[in-house]
Amino acid sequence: MDQHRFARNYITCIETRDLTAARSLLFLWVRAYFATLPVAPSRRQLTNPDLWGCLAQYAALSGDPTPVDDFWDRLDAILPHTSSPTGIPLLGIPILNRPDLLVRLLDSLDQPVETLAIVDNSIDSGLADAGALSHLLVQLEHEPPAGIGRVRVARPFANQGVAASWNAILTAFPEAPFALLVNNDVVFAPGVLARVIATVDPARPQFLPLQPAPQEFSAFAITPAAWNRVGLFDANFHPAYCEDLDYTERLRACDAVEWITLEALQSLQQQANPSASATIASDPRLAACNRTTYLLNCLWLHSRRRLENPHPGTWMRRWLSQWQLEPVGP
Numbered sequence: 001m002d003q004h005r006f007a008r009n010y011i012t013c014i015e016t017r018d019l020t021a022a023r024s025l026l027f028l029w030v031r032a033y034f035a036t037l038p039v040a041p042s043r044r045q046l047t048n049p050d051l052w053g054c055l056a057q058y059a060a061l062s063g064d065p066t067p068v069d070d071f072w073d074r075l076d077a078i079l080p081h082t083s084s085p086t087g088i089p090l091l092g093i094p095i096l097n098r099p100d101l102l103v104r105l106l107d108s109l110d111q112p113v114e115t116l117a118i119v120d121n122s123i124d125s126g127l128a129d130a131g132a133l134s135h136l137l138v139q140l141e142h143e144p145p146a147g148i149g150r151v152r153v154a155r156p157f158a159n160q161g162v163a164a165s166w167n168a169i170l171t172a173f174p175e176a177p178f179a180l181l182v183n184n185d186v187v188f189a190p191g192v193l194a195r196v197i198a199t200v201d202p203a204r205p206q207f208l209p210l211q212p213a214p215q216e217f218s219a220f221a222i223t224p225a226a227w228n229r230v231g232l233f234d235a236n237f238h239p240a241y242c243e244d245l246d247y248t249e250r251l252r253a254c255d256a257v258e259w260i261t262l263e264a265l266q267s268l269q270q271q272a273n274p275s276a277s278a279t280i281a282s283d284p285r286l287a288a289c290n291r292t293t294y295l296l297n298c299l300w301l302h303s304r305r306r307l308e309n310p311h312p313g314t315w316m317r318r319w320l321s322q323w324q325l326e327p328v329g330p
Contacts, residue, residue, distance in 0.1 A: 087112030094165030
């Protein structure tokens with residue numbers, strides 16, 4: 001039965017108020033829809049407004065969400081439609097201060113970067129180097145360093161924190177085969193980025209930390225298929241600390257996610273980065289603030305409410321729902 005016949009039969013069921021038949025038809029339609037898809041379908045191949053509209057209408061009329069839940073469950077199993085990158089497709093960096101460290105990080109790049117995405121959390125921070133950081137980011141936007149295709153800077157109204165900044169980067173570029181998220185105070189040892197590119201498989205749910213515990217989230221690669229299954233980072237951890245412990249727990253609990261540990265790579269990175277937390281260590285006022293917010297984050301980590309937050313399938317919904325206007329012309 002083709003899609004148009006499914007739609008016509010569904011309309012007949014609704015017009016005759018036979019919701020039981022409509023429900024059965026929707027399950028068959030969803031099964032047929034996914035059976036016809038290739039292993040890694042494109043966004044256009046996945047888009048089916050007729051089916052989506054009928055599923056939503058049935059749920060609204062009947063109060064029965066099971067056909068909709070069946071649709072989302074099947075969508076979770078879809079592999080991303082990706083290509084093998086020749087460089088780092090997305091390098092994401094949240095930043096609060098220390099523009100000198102950002103320059104040092106960029107100088108350590110020895111592989112091409114398609115998109116450098118920076119979240120500038122210095123707005124209204126009152127930090128002494130906020131003006132210098134703003135000037136540097138404007139310069140990078142207009143003149144990307146050699147080897148970087150484009151620079152995009154997000155400027156939120158206030159400090160969004162680490163977790164929310166990571167989320168902003170991931171959701172803004174869902175088409176990226178994978179993201180490499182890095183703290184501002186990290187540098188890359190020679191050859192490390194090439195190894196990351198050679199190891200990460202964009203079609204699989206993978207997480208690759210570049211440094212050993214407890215610094216695993218100071219620099220890590222993550223694929224869309226991984227955060228699609230696990231969900232985004234919990235922005236309730238604000239502005240920093242404990243978001244990594246929460247996400248580690250969620251990653252470890254998901255059997256589908258491959259946690260890749262490359263000990264030789266991590267050793268190189270550890271030698272190149274002997275110290276950490278330079279953002280807070282560089283300003284006593286930040287350290288004083290962190291003493292309070294760190295404890296609040298610890299309370300959230302041990303809260304039962306925290307476990308109610310993750311929503312798997314976020315990447316798929318964001319990737320599938322992008323607005324891409326067709327060119328206007330004859």
